[in-house]
Amino acid sequence: KAGVTQTPRYLIKTRGQQVTLSCSPISGHRSVSWYQQTPxxxxxxxxxxxxxxxxxxxxxxxxxxxxxxxxxxxxxNVSTLxxxxxxxxxxxxxxxxxxxxxxxxxxxxxxxx
Amino acid sequence: GIQVEQSPPDLILxxxxxxxxxxxxxxxxxxxxxxxxxxWGQLINLFYIPSGTKxxxxxxxTTVATExxxxxxxxxxxxxxxxxxxxxxLSSNTGKLIFGQGTTLQVKP
Numbered sequence: 001k002a003g004v005t006q007t008p009r010y011l012i013k014t015r016g017q018q019v020t021l022s023c024s025p026i027s028g029h030r031s032v033s034w035y036q037q038t039p040x041x042x043x044x045x046x047x048x049x050x051x052x053x054x055x056x057x058x059x060x061x062x063x064x065x066x067x068x069x070x071x072x073x074x075x076x077n078v079s080t081l082x083x084x085x086x087x088x089x090x091x092x093x094x095x096x097x098x099x100x101x102x103x104x105x106x107x108x109x110x111x112x113x
Numbered sequence: 114g115i116q117v118e119q120s121p122p123d124l125i126l127x128x129x130x131x132x133x134x135x136x137x138x139x140x141x142x143x144x145x146x147x148x149x150x151x152x153w154g155q156l157i158n159l160f161y162i163p164s165g166t167k168x169x170x171x172x173x174x175t176t177v178a179t180e181x182x183x184x185x186x187x188x189x190x191x192x193x194x195x196x197x198x199x200x201x202x203l204s205s206n207t208g209k210l211i212f213g214q215g216t217t218l219q220v221k222p
Contacts, residue, residue, distance in 0.1 A: 045211075056208035100161070
């Protein structure tokens, strides 16, 4: 099976712009989670989608949003970018049950100037 | 919420040495995973181990759920083992993995 894919891999934006990141899960997986990794805060949970519905949400401002499509692909959007949004954004894919392995994609590195 | 603590934060070894990484968690969990983050940032699955012991080559892991800790053993370390090792747990009803701060391992030739 192909692994989790994320696009784009690298992105440079300026403050105030918006950005959309994409994640394609492993075939057959119905759940996608998103995480932000920064040197100061470590890995933090953004949100999780299951069957096109947001099932769980982390403690991030409303500028961070996401959605999931019927083919389980997910997108996350960050509006009005701030310098502090510079981070590695990782998505994870799993079948949908919490007691199972979650598989991560290669990530998208976002730099906000 | 659940707290996850990893120790040590940094570890430097000579090639061929063995090491033990520890992960303590503050509440019962139904999912615990160990990851190795490669230099490009991807989290590579090592073990899914909410309880018990597993082995995969030179790596093995043990989770004692009743005492709320997990151990990752690396034997005969190689330079390619260098990187950051994360423990992550998931508690029921939250759907989110809570990560420790990681252990940065450097294996010297």
